[in-house]
Amino acid sequence: MDEQLPDSSPGSRPGPFLGSDAIEAGLLTAHDLRTRYRAVYRNVYLADDVALTPGLRARAAWLFAxxxxxxxxxxxxAVHGVNWLDVNAPAEVVRGNRRAPAGIQVRSYALAPEDICDMDGMRVTTVARTVFDLGRLLTCADAVPVLDALMNQSGIDRETVWSLADANPGIRGIDRLRMSLARANGGAESPLESRTRLLLRHTGIPGLQTQIPFYDQWGLVWNRAAMGWPRWKLAVECDEEKDSAGCRVWVHSHTAELESYGWTVVWVTESMLSGQNDIVERVRRKLLAAARRG
Incomplete structure (x- = not known):
């Protein structure tokens, strides 16, 4: 377990480690642990100057379990690469002993060997099994952004996930999984894009697509719209409101490029989704105006 000790990765910021192993190996003293590290879980420590992330919390939970x-x-x-998850959400593990401290949720059930993979030395459910479980157990609104991210990063398809339903007859949450999978889309590149796409279903106008390509004179993709209606040349883009001059320049140049192809661009921000802006009605009006012109 040397790779989990504090100084095992020269030049990189250390992750969680077992305090008892570090002391036994002579790498740290009990005083060091008290003064330079904090306990994530019992006997699992992280340096005080290292910010806890969902991925680090997952590793800490695995070390404890x-x-x-x-x-x-x-x-x-989180281990499969979804990095925007709530760092304060409890870690989730499967093991026989269901006793666990606050901050870890333990389930005890059988997993087929093909449902488990090795990631950075840890045992983790595969992408397919992870999507299967989240789609079953979370509400649709909570599940879809995570499913979007996993599908975007891995390229996994719905059929692969759905095959696990046949392999696990009688397992709960299949109706919820069916709904979440139907609404998931690997084209989303952020939670804001996921939530915007789900909201735009209420326009009642079919044909919404994601990651719409734009081609240059040689037939190569030079740009993409996050989502929109190609038939009506209406794009909906998500402004993540990143605090950088480069991001603001990109927003303006991207709008200009799409408009040069005769498209209308509607921008959506996080504050607009959570506020009183009637995005659905605004998009519907622009679609109807485009239909009248066409």
Missing amino acids: GPDAVLRGISAA
Whole structure:
């Protein structure tokens, strides 16, 4: 377990480690642990100057639960690369002993060997099994953004996930999984894009697509719209409101490029989704205006 000790990765910021192993190996003293590190879980420490992330919380939970445990659910999603998850959400593991401290949710059920993979030395549910579990157990609104991210990063398709329903007859949450999978879309590149796409379903106008390509004179993709209606040349883009001059320049240049092809661009921000802006009605009006022109 040397790779999990504090100074095992020269030149890189250390992750969680077992305090007892560090002391036994002579790398740290009990005083060091008290003064330079904080406990994420019992006997699992992280340096005081290292920010806890969903991925680091997942590793900490796996170290606490033991090498036979399997990370599942949100923790598995974090290990598979979804980095915007709530760092304060409880870690999720599967193991026989269901006793666990606050901050770890333990489930005890059988996982097929093909549902488990190795990620950075940890046992983790595969992408397919992770999507399967999150789609079953979370509400549709909570599940879809995470499913979008996992599908975007891995390229996994719905059929692969759905095949697990046949392999696990009688498992709960299949109706919820069916709804979440139907609404998931690997074209989303952020939670804001996921929520915007779900909201725009209420326009009642079919044909909404994601990651719409724009081609140059040689037939190569030179730009993409996050989502929109190609028939009506209406794009909906998500402004993540990043605090950088480069981001603001990109927003303006991207708008100009799409408009040069005769498209109308509607921008959506996080504050607009959570506020009183009637985005659906605004988009519907622009679509109807485009239809009248066409």
